Every structure is written in structure tokens, then in C-alpha cells.
Amino acid sequence: MTNARKRLLHTGLHSYDHVDLDADAVFFAHALRAHSCPCCAIGLRAFEHELPTTPLKPGFVQLRWLHLEICPACGWWHFRQQHEFSDPARPAEVTRSTWWELTHALQAEFELGTTTLPIDMLQRHLLRRWDDRKLISAQQAEDLVASLLQEHHGGRVIRTTANANAADGGIDLYLAMRDDGSVQRAVQVKRRITTDIESVEEVRNFVGAMVVSGADHGIFVTTASRFTRGAQAVPGKAKGAKFKLELDLVDGDRLFEMLHATNAIKSARLPPKVHPDQEWQDAHGQIILARDLFAGDIREWADKSKSSSQ
Numbered sequence: 001m002t003n004a005r006k007r008l009l010h011t012g013l014h015s016y017d018h019v020d021l022d023a024d025a026v027f028f029a030h031a032l033r034a035h036s037c038p039c040c041a042i043g044l045r046a047f048e049h050e051l052p053t054t055p056l057k058p059g060f061v062q063l064r065w066l067h068l069e070i071c072p073a074c075g076w077w078h079f080r081q082q083h084e085f086s087d088p089a090r091p092a093e094v095t096r097s098t099w100w101e102l103t104h105a106l107q108a109e110f111e112l113g114t115t116t117l118p119i120d121m122l123q124r125h126l127l128r129r130w131d132d133r134k135l136i137s138a139q140q141a142e143d144l145v146a147s148l149l150q151e152h153h154g155g156r157v158i159r160t161t162a163n164a165n166a167a168d169g170g171i172d173l174y175l176a177m178r179d180d181g182s183v184q185r186a187v188q189v190k191r192r193i194t195t196d197i198e199s200v201e202e203v204r205n206f207v208g209a210m211v212v213s214g215a216d217h218g219i220f221v222t223t224a225s226r227f228t229r230g231a232q233a234v235p236g237k238a239k240g241a242k243f244k245l246e247l248d249l250v251d252g253d254r255l256f257e258m259l260h261a262t263n264a265i266k267s268a269r270l271p272p273k274v275h276p277d278q279e280w281q282d283a284h285g286q287i288i289l290a291r292d293l294f295a296g297d298i299r300e301w302a303d304k305s306k307s308s309s310q
Contacts, residue, residue: 007109007110007111007132008076009107010075010125011108011121012106013105013269015272018099018102035069039071040076044069046068046282048065049065051063051064058091059086060086061084063083064083064084065096066271067079067080070293075128076105081272083097083098112135117140119147123147124263127295127296137191142159146159146173149221149258153175153177158174158176160172160173170206171209171210173189174187175187175219186213186218187218187221188202192223196224197228198226200228200233202231203249207234207247217248222251224251234249235247263295268294274294278290
């Protein structure tokens with residue numbers, strides 16, 4: 001891709017017959033024969049799930065294997081069902097074949113940070129490619145945090161401004177814990193692009209904004225992976241100070257945990273015969289659950305598969 005901000009996002013799946021692939025009627029036919037991703041032109045990783053079966057009688061056919069090839073870079077995947085057939089003339093021989101149904105992921109290219117994406121699509125993409133949080137806009141970061149806090153804590157989100165780039169007095173959102181808004185938590189969202197550590201200065205500034213606004217409970221969220229030691233000490237000092245402030249710090253790692261927990265309870269659209277708790281195995285014996293394979297963090301299983309091959 002020419003633009004570093006452009007990403008392929010999974011938008012759904014499509015099923016088709018094997019004759020379409022045999023006739024080169026689909027755009028990725030040649031890439032699939034070479035076991036490479038049609039989007040990224042890198043090698044696909046193969047996984048398989050063996051279904052429970054009964055003894056096969058001569059002349060009969062049964063579904064036996066589910067097979068998947070997936071790209072460790074963009075997450076594009078191709079899925080097929082494989083059957084076994086016992087020839088009546090040669091009952092000792094069992095033939096393995098691919099019939100209907102074949103399914104592949106539908107991908108669309110978006111430019112992160114400039115295009116307006118539905119929040120659920122943004123969540124699903126960041127769940128697989130968390131490093132891409134550095135490419136989203138300030139408004140998307142605020143929307144992401146708002147959605148996760150609301151799902152994690154409940155309550156209602158109140159925005160201080162309509163634009164994340166507008167002056168907000170140091171507080172981006174309020175999380176109203178009661179319908180009448182009588183109990184609120186002030187929220188500050190910091191999107192970090194070049195640094196991976198959140199400084200103590202920003203956290204102190206947020207505490208000052210809480211004092212000025214009269215908020216006694218705040219949540220400071222950063223997309224940086226961690227806070228400095230000085231920043232981590234601020235909540236304890238704020239709680240013991242004159243105003244007795246409650247401050248919760250959420251770094252990028254914890255934010256990802258919230259993202260994972262939120263999406264773990266959502267139903268993912270999976271190919272036929274696939275359910276979330278299925279165990280899939282790669283060529284090296286690495287076991288991965290279907291929900292992690294189709295909708296989880298790509299880094300997790302890609303790294304494990306790489307280490308298994310060494």
C-alpha cells in the first residue's frame with residue numbers, strides 16, 4: 001500500500017462454489033494456488049479442524065475437515081470444507097476432496113484517521129491490529145474510549161465539545177453514572193502517535209482540570225502502552241490531598257484488555273460449521289480457538305506460529 005494510513009478492514013464474508021475457483025472466476029484464484037495473500041502478497045498460514053465422524057461405508061461421503069488459510073498481516077482468510085469419500089469398487093481407499101462450501105473474507109481498504117468508520121468496525125479492526133491505534137484520529141480515539149467506557153462501566157457519555165480538537169478545559173468527556181447526571185466521572189483521552197509512555201505532567205494537568213470543574217472522580221485514558229512512575233503515583237497523592245480525588249489511570253495495554261473483553265461477548269460472523277470454541281491446529285501442532293483465529297489479535301497467533309517453526 002502506498003499510504004501507511006490505509007488499511008484493509010474485514011467487512012464480512014462471502015461463500016461460493018469450488019467451480020468458480022477452478023474457472024479462475026474469483027480475483028484471488030492464482031494467489032490462493034501459490035498459498036499467498038491476494039491483498040498483501042505474503043505467505044498464508046494454514047490451520048485445520050477435524051470434525052467428529054462415524055465409520056465410513058463404501059459409496060458414502062461425509063464432511064471430515066475444515067481448512068483455513070489466513071494472512072498474518074491483514075487477516076484475509078480463505079475457508080473450505082473437505083469431505084472424504086469411500087469408493088465402492090475400492091472400499092479400502094478413502095478420497096479427500098473439496099466441495100461446496102468455500103468462503104472467504106471480504107476486505108475493504110480504508111484510510112484510518114480520515115475516514116468515518118462505524119465504531120464497531122473500528123473496534124474489530126483494532127482488536128486484530130492494536131498497533132494501528134497510532135493511525136486513528138483524535139476524534140476516533142475519543143469515540144473509541146467513550147464506547148468502551150460506556151460498555152465497561154455502564155452509564156451515559158456526555159461530550160464537552162462536538163470536536164475532539166476543540167478546547168475542552170482539560171476534560172473530554174463525562175461518564176454519567178446516574179440517569180439524572182448527578183454522579184459523573186470526568187474523562188481525559190490522550191492519543192499518542194510517536195511516544196509510548198504517558199508523562200506525569202499530563203496527568204497532573206488533568207487533576208487540575210478536575211479541581212476547577214468540581215469533579216471528584218476522573219479517568220485518564222492514554223493510548224500509550226504505559227505511564228511513567230511519576231504518573232502512576234498521582235492517583236495516590238490526589239486521593240490523600242485536600243480535595244480527596246478519585247483518579248483511575250487507563251494505559252494502552254489496559255484499554256486493549258477492555259476492548260478484548262467487550263468484543264469477547266459479541267457474536268462474530270463465522271464460516272459454516274465453525275463455532276467460537278472449536279480448536280484449530282497449524283502444521284506445527286499449535287492449537288488456537290476459532291474465535292481467536294477469526295476475530296482475535298493477529299499478533300498473538302502469528303507470533304506463536306513463528307516461534308513454533310524455529
